[in-house]
Amino acid sequence: MASRLIVSPFTLAYYTYHCFYSTGWIGPVSIFGYFVIGTFANKILMGPIVSTLFEQEKLEGDFRFKHMQIRVNAESAAFYRAGKVEHMRTNRRLQALLQIQKSLVKKELWLYIGVNTFDYLGGFLSYIIIAIPIFTGVYDRLTPGELSALISKNAFVCIYLINGFTQLIDLSTTLSDVAGYTHRYHRAYLDNRNGYFNDFNVHAGPVDTAFIVDQLSYKSPYADELLVEDLSLTISQGVHLLVVGNTGTGKTSLLRVLNRLWEAHSGFVQMTTCFGPRGTLFLPQKPYLTDGTLREQVIYPLKDIYPLSGAVDDERIVQFLELAGVSSLLRRTGGLDEEVDWNWYDVLSPGEMQRLSFARLFYLQPKYAFLDEATSALTEEAEAQLYRTCKQLGMTLISLGHRSSLEKYHDVQLRLCGGACWEITKLRGGSLKDEAS
Numbered sequence: 001m002a003s004r005l006i007v008s009p010f011t012l013a014y015y016t017y018h019c020f021y022s023t024g025w026i027g028p029v030s031i032f033g034y035f036v037i038g039t040f041a042n043k044i045l046m047g048p049i050v051s052t053l054f055e056q057e058k059l060e061g062d063f064r065f066k067h068m069q070i071r072v073n074a075e076s077a078a079f080y081r082a083g084k085v086e087h088m089r090t091n092r093r094l095q096a097l098l099q100i101q102k103s104l105v106k107k108e109l110w111l112y113i114g115v116n117t118f119d120y121l122g123g124f125l126s127y128i129i130i131a132i133p134i135f136t137g138v139y140d141r142l143t144p145g146e147l148s149a150l151i152s153k154n155a156f157v158c159i160y161l162i163n164g165f166t167q168l169i170d171l172s173t174t175l176s177d178v179a180g181y182t183h184r185y186h187r188a189y190l191d192n193r194n195g196y197f198n199d200f201n202v203h204a205g206p207v208d209t210a211f212i213v214d215q216l217s218y219k220s221p222y223a224d225e226l227l228v229e230d231l232s233l234t235i236s237q238g239v240h241l242l243v244v245g246n247t248g249t250g251k252t253s254l255l256r257v258l259n260r261l262w263e264a265h266s267g268f269v270q271m272t273t274c275f276g277p278r279g280t281l282f283l284p285q286k287p288y289l290t291d292g293t294l295r296e297q298v299i300y301p302l303k304d305i306y307p308l309s310g311a312v313d314d315e316r317i318v319q320f321l322e323l324a325g326v327s328s329l330l331r332r333t334g335g336l337d338e339e340v341d342w343n344w345y346d347v348l349s350p351g352e353m354q355r356l357s358f359a360r361l362f363y364l365q366p367k368y369a370f371l372d373e374a375t376s377a378l379t380e381e382a383e384a385q386l387y388r389t390c391k392q393l394g395m396t397l398i399s400l401g402h403r404s405s406l407e408k409y410h411d412v413q414l415r416l417c418g419g420a421c422w423e424i425t426k427l428r429g430g431s432l433k434d435e436a437s
């Protein structure tokens with residue numbers, strides 16, 4: 001593009017001189033006039049393309065980002081059972097992208113028609129230009145052979161001259177693309193600076209029970225050794241369970257098996273409550289933040305079930321944000337429904353992400369909440385406040401973690417000891433339901 005920009009002025013000057021030599025002023029002036037009209041027409045056709053291209057680039061970026069977000073956070077999203085919601089959201093982005101691409105193709109079609117018509121009519125222009133001096137008698141002294149040579153030479157010169165201008169116009173098309181991309185990246189740079197719930201395998205069971213685990217053994221899909229062998233346990237309402245153990249002993253894997261993300265090696269898991277609000281909910285170890293407004297973060301993954309859930313919820317959402325200690329986000333976003341085009345993972349600290357996950361939990365108010373190291377980035381005071389609120393909202397907590405400070409919020413402790421061993425102990429006089437292996 002740069003070389004064409006540099007060479008074009010010289011080519012234009014050279015052929016303008018030759019055109020002037022054979023046709024007089026009429027030739028270069030007609031061609032310049034033709035070029036000005038062509039440029040004007042192109043400008044009109046090109047204007048909307050720049051903004052559409054910018055929009056298309058933005059939507060394409062958003063779509064790619066969504067894909068990346070799902071790939072990176074697949075497990076966390078799966079813990080929320082957010083497959084359908086994410087599918088719907090991704091599809092929505094794809095549709096928006098396809099829509100804008102269609103509109104771009106339509107607009108580009110008119111630009112290409114304009115550019116090609118300009119090229120095509122240029123061929124006629126060369127003959128009209130030379131016809132004027134010929135019919136006004138300037139070349140009467142030439143023989144038919146010389147006249148024919150003059151016409152051919154002039155046609156060649158004019159076509160070259162028009163071609164020089166055409167190249168400039170083509171460059172403008174390329175520039176319109178570049179302008180669109182640049183605008184998009186500039187905006188991105190500036191910005192940087194500054195469910196559905198599927199009930200699965202829900203079996204009738206005691207109403208106050210979430211899971212019945214019987215003789216369960218499980219392992220990682222890529223390992224041969226069992227992480228836990230013959231685990232039997234019942235997760236019942238009102239009995240808060242703490243799962244502890246060294247790194248890699250299989251705490252999160254237990255949740256994967258309970259949530260059917262991993263198959264059990266042997267044994268039996270029965271889920272007796274439904275998944276979702278008023279049922280069972282998992283807060284994954286890696287907080288999952290979707291794209292969208294603050295409201296969408298809090299009510300996730302309900303947005304597509306209750307798309308109109310709006311003002312009536314405002315008070316509750318604000319209250320839960322306050323209880324979770326992230327009401328400042330309201331100021332940062334400018335409101336619950338303000339569209340933000342930042343990546344939530346970039347703008348929140350790990351502690352804020354965990355607090356926002358708790359705001360979501362308070363909003364959804366499940367009967368059973370599985371908290372996988374959900375307070376690891378918070379102070380013990382903040383942890384105490386969040387656990388207290390969960391209990392006040394009537395949740396039964398199943399927590400995974402390393403901190404001894406967690407013990408006081410739980411009644412029973414399941415310790416995974418490594419080498420497939422485990423033990424259950426009673427904490428703080430809670431009701432112990434199963435025997436240690």
Ligand SMILES: Nc1ncnc2c1ncn2[C@@H]1O[C@H](COP(=O)(O)OP(=O)(O)OP(=O)(O)O)[C@@H](O)[C@H]1O
Nearest residue numbers: 220221222227245246247248249250251252253254
């Ligand atoms: N997605 C995965 N695919 C295959 N193996 C995995 C996967 N995630 C974890 N593992 C393996 O399963 C074993 C148990 O991991 P798990 O995440 O359950 O440990 P954990 O007890 O929760 O540890 P931590 O306290 O560090 O969270 C580990 O050996 C780990 O390498």
